[in-house]
Amino acid sequence: MAKNKPSEPRTKNRIRHLIDTQWCKGCGICIHFCPEKVLEFDEQGKAKAVRPEDCIACRLCELRCPDLAIQIIMDKEDNHDHP
Amino acid sequence: MKQKEFNFKDYIRNRYFPHIWCPGCGHGIVLGALLRAVHELGLEKNEIVVTSGIGCSSRISGYVDFHTLHTIHGRALAFATGVKLSKPSLKAIVPMGDGDALAIGGNHFIHAARRNIDITAIVMNNRIYGMTGGQFSPLSGSGKKATTAPYLTIDRAFDIVDLAKSAGATFVARSTVFHATESKDIIKKAITHKGFSVVEILTQCPTYYGRKNKEGDAIQMMEGFNTHTAKIGSKKLENNPNLIQRGIFVEDKTVPEYCEAYDQIIATAMKESL
Amino acid sequence: MTTHNNIRFIQGNEACVEGAIYAGINFFAGYPITPSTEIAEHLASRLPQQGGKFIQMEDEIASMGAIIGASLTGNKVMTATSGPGFSLKQEALGYACMAEIPCVIANVQRGGPSTGNPTHVSQGDINQARWGTHGDHAIIAMTASSHQDVFNITVDAFNMAETYRTPVIILLDEVIGHMREKLVIPDPGVIPVVKRLQTSVPKDVDYHPYLPREDGRLPMSDFGGEHRYNVTGLFHDMWGFPSNDPKIVRGLLRHLVDKIENNVSDITRYKEYWLDNAEYVLVSYGAAARSSIHLARNRQARGVKLGVLELQTIWPFPAELVREKCAGAKAVMVVEMNMGQLVAQVKSAVDTPDKVFLCNRIDGELISPTDIKTALRMIQGKGV
Numbered sequence: 110m111a112k113n114k115p116s117e118p119r120t121k122n123r124i125r126h127l128i129d130t131q132w133c134k135g136c137g138i139c140i141h142f143c144p145e146k147v148l149e150f151d152e153q154g155k156a157k158a159v160r161p162e163d164c165i166a167c168r169l170c171e172l173r174c175p176d177l178a179i180q181i182i183m184d185k186e187d188n189h190d191h192p
Numbered sequence: 193m194k195q196k197e198f199n200f201k202d203y204i205r206n207r208y209f210p211h212i213w214c215p216g217c218g219h220g221i222v223l224g225a226l227l228r229a230v231h232e233l234g235l236e237k238n239e240i241v242v243t244s245g246i247g248c249s250s251r252i253s254g255y256v257d258f259h260t261l262h263t264i265h266g267r268a269l270a271f272a273t274g275v276k277l278s279k280p281s282l283k284a285i286v287p288m289g290d291g292d293a294l295a296i297g298g299n300h301f302i303h304a305a306r307r308n309i310d311i312t313a314i315v316m317n318n319r320i321y322g323m324t325g326g327q328f329s330p331l332s333g334s335g336k337k338a339t340t341a342p343y344l345t346i347d348r349a350f351d352i353v354d355l356a357k358s359a360g361a362t363f364v365a366r367s368t369v370f371h372a373t374e375s376k377d378i379i380k381k382a383i384t385h386k387g388f389s390v391v392e393i394l395t396q397c398p399t400y401y402g403r404k405n406k407e408g409d410a411i412q413m414m415e416g417f418n419t420h421t422a423k424i425g426s427k428k429l430e431n432n433p434n435l436i437q438r439g440i441f442v443e444d445k446t447v448p449e450y451c452e453a454y455d456q457i458i459a460t461a462m463k464e465s466l
Numbered sequence: 467m468t469t470h471n472n473i474r475f476i477q478g479n480e481a482c483v484e485g486a487i488y489a490g491i492n493f494f495a496g497y498p499i500t501p502s503t504e505i506a507e508h509l510a511s512r513l514p515q516q517g518g519k520f521i522q523m524e525d526e527i528a529s530m531g532a533i534i535g536a537s538l539t540g541n542k543v544m545t546a547t548s549g550p551g552f553s554l555k556q557e558a559l560g561y562a563c564m565a566e567i568p569c570v571i572a573n574v575q576r577g578g579p580s581t582g583n584p585t586h587v588s589q590g591d592i593n594q595a596r597w598g599t600h601g602d603h604a605i606i607a608m609t610a611s612s613h614q615d616v617f618n619i620t621v622d623a624f625n626m627a628e629t630y631r632t633p634v635i636i637l638l639d640e641v642i643g644h645m646r647e648k649l650v651i652p653d654p655g656v657i658p659v660v661k662r663l664q665t666s667v668p669k670d671v672d673y674h675p676y677l678p679r680e681d682g683r684l685p686m687s688d689f690g691g692e693h694r695y696n697v698t699g700l701f702h703d704m705w706g707f708p709s710n711d712p713k714i715v716r717g718l719l720r721h722l723v724d725k726i727e728n729n730v731s732d733i734t735r736y737k738e739y740w741l742d743n744a745e746y747v748l749v750s751y752g753a754a755a756r757s758s759i760h761l762a763r764n765r766q767a768r769g770v771k772l773g774v775l776e777l778q779t780i781w782p783f784p785a786e787l788v789r790e791k792c793a794g795a796k797a798v799m800v801v802e803m804n805m806g807q808l809v810a811q812v813k814s815a816v817d818t819p820d821k822v823f824l825c826n827r828i829d830g831e832l833i834s835p836t837d838i839k840t841a842l843r844m845i846q847g848k849g850v
Contacts, residue, residue: 132211205707273531274543303523
């Protein structure tokens, strides 16, 4: 089973933030706890990935989202668990 | 072989989302941890029965795509006992609020623990009655504000872990919604444990408890779960023994599980009636 | 065929146990309370002998909850109690009405209110059986005056619980529960036993647990089976998910009441004695009916046209039947051991309420044929 290689350069396409704005209630938990400050509020007060290229896929946003509104999607071959 | 990657949409009833919980309510984080635990254990959805009582936390049953039983206030463990004893092959999970589990449901809680019936009780402790609008619970503790304690509470709080231990629960643990992965791992162990498991998860009610007691918004309350707790055996706890302890307090595999013990009764009764 | 093996000389509570076993009970949860405890004791012994489960719960509420849980996994379930315990069960009983869970509750009545007169007879829970739980609902409650009938109505109770997906209450009383008499247990198959109606919806096809069929029945799917759904005490949609949509609320409440009230004639069980050309009719039930029948037999021998209508189905109240059976009578006397709980129903059922009288006893002693004879003489204008 492949592990994420830390040396591998991150690209925009590898990690996608699927945010359901209908489900998001704008509590800001994901924004606050993101270690790379990837997320911000959009103009509706919902979470938005404004710097997805900085995402390290720690999934803290997904794990702590009380609304089940965020999914981190890893593209193709990177479809595995993360440390 | 690697199992399919976790997607919570495989485990919920999508049509009922967004859920009813307030912005920033920690209950949804417990829901996420529970679903991840079920996924990682590789359980079949058809082998799980989630039974709940009444309150904000108890609405969890409606959202999960398992067999779900949303019962009456405080009695979820009694209903779940009927489910489990009548069909022991099912995994019985009972998410409860602190008032539901330990005020109106306190009797069922201690007796389920005493029997050591194989049920996983998840107490989502936000120290308040949220659904009815912010009344103090048996977990609020003294000196707290609530709509029914305008001059501060004088009632002392239960310690869920100590209570569960002394009532005979054979798996007792505590975590918080700040520690979502730890919560998930503990829930996994609790579900796997054969016997009565109690998992207390500290969760925030920013709408009532946080607001009334000036503990800030959901984020600040979650930060508080990090600051005010420490893992059993950690340096942090050693340095400050007054912190709320997290981790697994009891994991006793020597006590007979109730349904298995009853199978022995059946064997005896059948032999004697011959 | 009657053999020595199936003739018993037992208590009424045991006759109830035998009826439950005949009907296929496989789960019982209970809590000790006089005068019903023998039901729990005998099932504690009998159920595991056939692979069933018995559990003594921490209280009456938990017992009611446990049987509901066990019913959902596909079992025939019962609990037993008496007045104070019956009060405690009411909230969960209402849940079983709302969520449409088949279950049977035996209430061996004792004197009340409160702790009352635990070891003495009363029929004071007639109205509690009807309206003990809150909110509009329909309920089935049955009673009997002999052990053979206790057996029969217990089988009926289990059958009706399945047919109508509802809690059914068996209202025994202390005299019936503790008295010993003969019971002949019929061979299997003599009395039909209703199996749980299972859904025929295949796996992976959307199953609607709360969408009634054309005949009003709701096929079930056991917990642990192929269909996952929600069960709740809140008003709910056809998937069992909570809803407060006014249309759904109204529709569900109507369904809960209609499925029982529209089937009164199928649910009604009764017995009649010397009602043809009866000038006087005693309407009675349970232990009080034994005394009524005894007196009527005795009076018939002396040429008095006294008949008895013994109601075995108390709720839904068989108003049509009572009206018809009492139509020709000069006077109707309701014989019961309470302050007059069923008499009001009888008065509202008959064409001339003024001819309906109450003959009761409320001191914890069994009402006697003499008590009834005395009351009868008064309404006949013969003095005491």
